[in-house]
Amino acid sequence: MFLESKTAYFNTPIGTAKIVGNKNGIQSIIVLDTSVETTKEVPLCLQACVAQLQEYFNGRRTHFDLTVNPKGTPFQIKVWKSLLKIPYGKTKSYLEQSKAFGDIKAVRAIAAANGKNPLWIVIPCHRVVGSDGSLTGYAGGIWRKKWLLNHENPTKQQSLFEDFSY
Template sequence: MWGSSGGYLGIAAITGDENGVAIISVSDEGIASTEIPLFLQIAVQQLQEYFDSKRTDFTFLLNPKRTEFQQKVWKSLVNIPFGKTITYLEQSKGLGDVKAIRAVASANGKNPLWIVVPCHRVIGSDGSLTGYAGGIWRKKWLLEHENPTTQQSLF
């Protein structure tokens, strides 16, 4: 999978059915399929638009299978604006329990919907890029893709 700003992130695997996308993951191994089921085509299209810098949110149906707590945590991730970040502590506070920071971080780590449920937008309290199942280098790439630094002109 290529982004418009260059760089290979890996092969995305999308799993789902007529009820929605259940899993989007990325790995360094695999073979890209040219046969995409009709009910997954919108997800593939929207992800490509994201990588082409033409999309900042997703509208296709999601259907992840997890616990009620995980669902609550993931729902809060969708509210983080494109190009912005929050800390795990801020996310825990937003969910109403600052003491649940480890459980929130754990739920983020089990997020099955890469990019679409943007756990990559959650960072450490010190601004560090921590805790990303897809690899810190991918988290860094995604954050830079969403908030590219532009060279300022001196003239």
């Protein structure tokens, strides 16, 4: 039986979130580069997702409790599940993710699967960084990845010369 997917839009500090899902779970969450009017009446099957994302952006949620139903290959789904093990406020390198996944040689395939993650924020692919700590590879743009990581770990390290002017 085919279940029609529902869609909701709401504004976040990093753009308009588009949430798609049905009673079998949330299928995708992306943040758009264009502004879309916020959904006035959120479909019942998406209400918990909207509420939990609002709590996340308001700093009151560090873990999501949602039924998700992302579409992907068995390999991609396994990679996305591995992302859920990265704690809020922490990061892991692509190499570390590959080691935890059990196949260090699959680092590029794992990185590619991360890039296909349809459930931004809820499945935290933004927590994966380069081996040197650099912010690389985020489908939503590096600025969003940086924002999300700063939001989750607000301890800011300042450069010695940050406020020094000549």
